[in-house]
Amino acid sequence: METIAYLAPLFQFDVLWAIALGTLGGLIIGALPGLTATMGVALLIPLTFSMQPVMGLNMLIGIYIGGIYGGCVSSILLRTPGTPASAATVLDGYPMAQKGEAGKALGMATIASTVGGLVAAVVLAAMAPQLAAIALQFGAPEYFALALFGLTIIASLSGDLLKGAISGLLGILIACVGADPISGVLRYTFGISGFASGFAFTPALIGLFALSEVFALMERMAREDATIYPVKGRWPSRQDLRESRGALVRGSLIGTLIGIVPGVGSGTASWISYNETRRASPTPEKFGTGYAPGIAATESANNAVCAAALIPLLALGIPGDVVTAVLMGGLMIQGLAPGPIMFQTNPDIIVGIFGGTFLATIFMFIFGMLLIPVFSRVLAVPRHVLAVAIMVFCFIGSFAINLNPVDLYTMVGFGVLGWAIQKFGFSQAALCIAMILGPMMEANLRRGLLQTHDNVLAFVSSPLTLLFLGLTVLSLGWPLIANARARRRAQREPDTETR
Structure with missing residues (x-):
């Protein structure tokens, strides 16, 4: 009965309106090349400050889900992935x-x-509470090992281990600005009182993911020249x-499993699902010629990641991906700390x-189904208008949260940093x-x-701590092992061709 009572606020008109508006906004953001779901969520976090937590957070989740889906629109119509998660959709879309x-392709993607998304949402509701119950046994050593594991898996899955590690170390250095978590002594503030509590998190996110995309979008304007194909129809055939069917099941399961692992992301899930579906196909x-199962495999996987990535965030306080x-x-703005305690304090x-x-x-x-006929018009929005509006x-x-001019400097600084990192x-x-x-x-180490x-040995005496430390070593070592195997394979191939 309590669960039903907790669900009741979702069906209030203003909450439904916020979720619908967030999903529609995310869809449009994802459909426009160069604008990502991450940027959309970062940009609109300040709007949720005055909302009730359930309304504001679900609006952001709607932007996330709509943005990941929306990337397929420009992938299919422009051969330009709207988001990295939809890159594999280009192959058949x-x-x-x-x-x-085009209409049939968009219908299959929808x-x-x-x-x-529905498969992963079921897994989210079933698995997150169980994982949180285990996490309640964590102490300071377990949380330290968990955070270390989260950092290393993000770095090792960044494409380039060295650059990922450098990015992670830079993030840790930036996080040291402000008051010491134990003693309260100010660090690295350079005498600027506005940095006493560290860099304002939301303006930093807006700069890192939204303003940096504006800079990148301005660079791409001169190079954009694409034909937009007209959209007719919207439903795939019964044969499609x-x-x-197999691609939908396989993609949903692969996306859900990959989404639970912190740091992998929708792009990886869609490529793995596409390759596995093609390998299993008779x-x-x-595939690659305009085959509906290819679209089904990629889009079911990348959208399954959305709900699945919430599992480590809510249960452990470890973000599943960058979004x-x-x-x-958004949770921090609402005064909420994601993790196992949240399941008890804010069910x-x-x-x-x-x-x-x-x-x-x-x-x-x-x-998605209603807007299929008008998607080609949305893609015709001038890029310079988008850049100015964003x-x-x-x-x-950035300014509206604290009314602090220092937050504007933070946002611009992180915007330049984000653009340089991406470039x-x-x-x-x-x-x-x-x-x-x-x-x-x-904080947990100290x-x-x-x-x-x-006593340092306390950090290796718990089975959970040893598990996370082992996963940390594995996540750092696996890319090196994979690269070595790839080099050996590449060396063997020329030898085989010579024979």
Whole structure:
């Protein structure tokens, strides 16, 4: 009965309106090339400050879900992924559009996204409370090891281990600005009183992910020249749906499993799902030619990641991907600390998030199918208009939270930093996660040492701590092992060709 009572606020008109508006806004943001779900969530966090927690958080989740789905629109119509998560959708989506089946491709992407999202939402509601119950046994050593594991897996999955590690270390250094978590002594503030509590988190996120995208968008304006294919129809044929059943199941499960692992993300899930579906197909030669199961595999996987990535965030306080790292900022604005304690202190919000994830997925399906005929018009919005509008929102959103001019400097500084990181191939995700997990790691390390009178062995005496430390070593070592195996394979191939 309590669960039903906790779900009741979701069906209030203003809450439903906020979820629907967030999903629609995320869909439009994701559909426009160069604008990402991460940017949309970061940009609109300030709007949720005055909202009730369930309303504001579910609005952000709606932006997340709608943004990941919306990336398929420009992938199919422009051969330009709206978000990195939709890069694999180009392989079969764009060829379908070239054959005059753009509407059918978008319809299949919408159905696949809905199936993947609903499957992952069920797993979220079932698994997160169980994981949180285990996490209640954590002490300072366990939280330190968990935070260390979160940092290393983000760094090791950044494409380049060295650049990912550098980004993570920079994020930890930035997180050290402000008061010491144990003694309260000010560090690295350079005499600026506005930095006494560290860099304001939300303006930093807006700069890192929104303003930096404006700079990147301005760079790309001169190079954009794409043909937009007209959209006709919206429903895939019965044969397409029948052939795509296996791809939908496989993509939903792969996306859910990958989403639970911190730091992997939707892009990786979609590529793995596409490759596994093609490998298991009796007609692999059809993939890449405009084949509906190819779209079903990628879109079900990348949208399943959305709900699944909330599992480590809510249960452990570890963001599942970069968007949930930004969502963590929304929780902080509401005065909430994600983790196992939240399941005891705020069960109404936890249940509200579970229900809101389902509702956002349903709204995504409704808006997606209704807007298929007009998607080509949305993509015609001039890029310079978007750049100016986003920049204005960046400044307004950063200043409105605390009415502090220092926050504007923070936002601009992180915008330049985010643009430079992106331009030179470093990891924005690793930097963001390190800014969140760095203070957690430092505080628990020092608290644990104080509790054990500087006994370092206490950090390797618990089975949970040893598990996380082992996973840390594995996550750092696996990319090195994979690269070595790839080099050996590449060396063997020329030898084989010579023979």
